[in-house]
Amino acid sequence: MDRSELTSRLLPEMTLGSAQAKLNKPLPLPANLSPAERAAARFRISGVAVVTGGTGDLGSVACEALLEHGLDTLLVWDLQGPASTRKIETLRSKFPSARIEFSNIDVTDDAQVTKASQEALEMVGGIDVLLTFAGVVSCDHAKDMPAKEWRRTFDINTTGSFLCAKAVANVMVKSGNGGSIVHVASISAHRVNFPQPQVAYNASKAAVLAMTKSLAAEWAVHGIRVNSISPGYMDTILNEGDGLQAARTIWNERNPNGRIGSPEELCGAVILLASSAGRYINGADIIIDGGQTLF
Ligand SMILES: NC(=O)c1ccc[n+]([C@@H]2O[C@H](COP(=O)([O-])OP(=O)(O)OC[C@H]3O[C@@H](n4cnc5c(N)ncnc54)[C@H](O)[C@@H]3O)[C@@H](O)[C@H]2O)c1
Numbered sequence: 001m002d003r004s005e006l007t008s009r010l011l012p013e014m015t016l017g018s019a020q021a022k023l024n025k026p027l028p029l030p031a032n033l034s035p036a037e038r039a040a041a042r043f044r045i046s047g048v049a050v051v052t053g054g055t056g057d058l059g060s061v062a063c064e065a066l067l068e069h070g071l072d073t074l075l076v077w078d079l080q081g082p083a084s085t086r087k088i089e090t091l092r093s094k095f096p097s098a099r100i101e102f103s104n105i106d107v108t109d110d111a112q113v114t115k116a117s118q119e120a121l122e123m124v125g126g127i128d129v130l131l132t133f134a135g136v137v138s139c140d141h142a143k144d145m146p147a148k149e150w151r152r153t154f155d156i157n158t159t160g161s162f163l164c165a166k167a168v169a170n171v172m173v174k175s176g177n178g179g180s181i182v183h184v185a186s187i188s189a190h191r192v193n194f195p196q197p198q199v200a201y202n203a204s205k206a207a208v209l210a211m212t213k214s215l216a217a218e219w220a221v222h223g224i225r226v227n228s229i230s231p232g233y234m235d236t237i238l239n240e241g242d243g244l245q246a247a248r249t250i251w252n253e254r255n256p257n258g259r260i261g262s263p264e265e266l267c268g269a270v271i272l273l274a275s276s277a278g279r280y281i282n283g284a285d286i287i288i289d290g291g292q293t294l295f
């Protein structure tokens with residue numbers, strides 16, 4: 001079997017030239033812009049974005065950043081609750097000209113995310129950006145870890161992120177416009193957290209990194225970029241339960257900046273990866289931790 005036969009049999013979708021890669025088109029910046037306008041245009045986000053876990057502490061801040069940068073339509077996929085209703089109302093009042101829709105979606109349910117993605121294609125013409133913030137933390141000691149808890153952590157953090165990426169990528173391929181997918185990994189994907197035991201969480205986030213690189217390689221031909229961010233410890237509710245409040249002192253001491261991060265400090269990386277400023281970034285991970293992982 002020669003090389004081209006092998007390539008087309010094993011990886012037909014990756015054969016060069018099988019689809020027009022949007023990544024290889026010139027940057028769509030009109031020539032008559034002022035330098036300041038050009039700078040802003042590079043980081044402009046237009047079109048439609050899906051944000052999973054978009055009413056959580058980090059996801060809601062990322063939603064706001066997308067809207068600040070010009071997003072027309074925001075589709076939030078999260079579990080319904082009083083907090084989600086409140087956060088969506090706040091976003092709508094801050095950005096009255098944007099279309100903001102909430103759907104009660106469990107990211108671990110393949111049928112639900114597939115249906116919601118298809119509806120986005122029919123309702124708003126496609127999806128340009130996907131951010132996968134839906135996630136849970138699990139702090140059991142390994143020797144006491146119930147199989148159910150291990151599976152739940154992987155199901156939401158890893159499988160859920162994959163199922164959303166798959167469903168959204170299919171829509172991006174159908175619309176023919178490519179897009180940008182940003183997964184939310186963690187510094188826990190790169191190293192073992194201290195002092196809290198988090199074997200399932202750490203492993204689930206390391207899998208997100210490997211998945212991100214695999215999808216980036218497979219979908220570049222469709223003009224879809226897939227990257228991840230790895231936040232360090234952020235000041236969120238996720239880091240308050242399970243005795244984590246007490247661990248904060250240690251995290252602060254072990255950070256060269258002397259403090260954990262605030263949710264807003266993720267926005268720069270999210271906008272870079274989602275916008276055309278990041279058009280040649282593919283399969284990358286950006287660690288945003290104030291240097292926590294340096295020592
Ligand atoms: N907070 C941190 O310090 C930190 C650091 C690194 C990575 N992260 C990651 O960032 C992401 C967001 O964290 P956060 O601090 O905003 O937490 P959060 O608990 O405030 O938000 C998580 C969101 O995910 C949603 N969610 C959970 N299970 C879901 C499911 N099955 N289907 C749909 N939605 C679901 C929750 O409803 C919630 O809105 C998580 O993936 C987390 O692992 C957080």
Ligand SMILES: OC[C@@H](O)C(O)[C@H](O)CO
Nearest residue numbers: 137186187188193232233
């Ligand atoms: O590693 C940092 C985060 O992923 C997370 O905030 C932490 O692990 C939760 O305890």
